[in-house]
Amino acid sequence: MGAEGELPQNLPLFLTDSDIAKLADWPEAIRAIRAAYRSADDEARTPGRIFAQSEREWMRIMPSVPGSGQMFGAKSIVGSFADGLRVSYLISLFDKDTADLVALVDGNRITGLRTAATSAVGASTLVPPMPLQVGVIGSGFEARSHLTALSHLVEFAGIRVFSPTPANRESFAREFEGLSAAGAVAVGSAREAAEGADLILCAARSRDESPTLHSSWVGPNTAIISIGSTTPAQRELPADLIGRAAVIVVDTYDEVVNGSGDMIIARAEGIDTDSVVVTLNAALSGEAVIDPGRGIRIYKSTGSGLQDIVIAEMLVNRARAEGIGTVLPVGIVTTRK
Incomplete structure (x- = not known):
């Protein structure tokens, strides 16, 4: 078997963390996620996460071949405890027709972008088209990104936020005052x-x-977004609340049913x-019929490589259109087998 290969006609693009912030x-992001989850559901396209680890290092690979778009690839997350915990994220994208390397993308910001965009799409299947009173437990990055993403699909009547730190x-509350024309107030407890x-x-x-x-x-008629129980050891929702869910x-x-501590x-x-x-795909396709105004409706997420790849492709396409990013001086060969 020969080892000779062809260099790509177009050299790969590299997008830095600052590039992603601009793009x-x-x-x-919401449109890309909705399109991805409206495509035919096929578990073989997005298998479970792959783990490798030692006592000091670990690596997680999240591959996906989306049904939508022109690219496929994987997000790699690597961590080292040699000096505290240091973590890096890299997304590699390949062309579906040629298998050429299209781009390498810093995945640091993409995890937050894709998680919140997917939660917004998920929540849109569970809530009625009316102004909603929103309760937020948490005030960090995930809370801010999720509330921002939700504001593109959900109308707010008011926002109440609790964080242990006053x-x-x-x-x-000051930052989100007036979002969707709603008032935002800080409250003294999660309750x-x-x-x-x-x-x-x-x-x-x-x-x-x-x-x-x-x-x-x-x-009795409340929608809930739960994003904080992504491993067997993590808890966010109590079992009796899950038992009340419609x-x-x-x-x-x-990964949610068998890998979330709550479930x-x-x-x-x-x-x-x-x-x-029910899957988000079934909810968006209409295969699952959901009453968005009755019962306790929960959106529960652990994240997936599908979300990373479709968001990274969207960002690469925007980068090309806007002339952002660094074209690498070399590429990798693609061989015929």
Whole structure:
């Protein structure tokens, strides 16, 4: 078998973290995610995460061949404990027709962009077209990015935010005052943020991995976004709240149902989660019929390589159009087998 190959006609593009900051666009990200999840659902296109690790280093690979778009590839996340914990993210994109390397993209900001954009699309399947009272638990990056993304698809009647640090929740309320023409206020407890809310955004990790939201705070017709329980050890929603759910929309079926601590514990307590879980693809295609105004509706996410790849492709296309990024002086060969 020969080892000779062909260099690509177009050299690959490299996008830095600062390039991504210039190119990020919520409406475009939301459109890319919606298109990806409206394509035919095929688990073989986006398999589960691949892990490699030692006592000091670890690596996670998240591959995907989206049904939409012209590119496929993988996000690599690497970590080292040699000097505290240092983590890097790299997305590699290849052309579907030629298998040529198209781009290398710093994935640092993309994780937040794709997570919030997907949550906004997921929430849009669960809420009625009316102004909503929103309760936010958390005031960090995830809370800010999610509320911003949601504002492109959901109308707000009011925003209540809780963070354990008073200065942080007050700063958050000032930042989002007037978003979607709604007032934003800081409140003194997670319960105050959640009670009476039409939509609850859970975006704060508990230090002891206990749930950050309690079932008794949640009304009978409430939508919830849960993004903070992505491994078997993590907790965000209590089992009794999951047991009350009329529907749970998930971005990745196997990893949410079998890899989220919330769902694992709910099943261990005898709750039939299978009967209420539907995929985001089924929700968007109309295969699953959801009443957006009745019952407790939960969107639960662990993230996936599909989201990373379609957002990275969107950013690369914008970069080409706007002349942003660095064309690498070399490429890799593509061989015929």
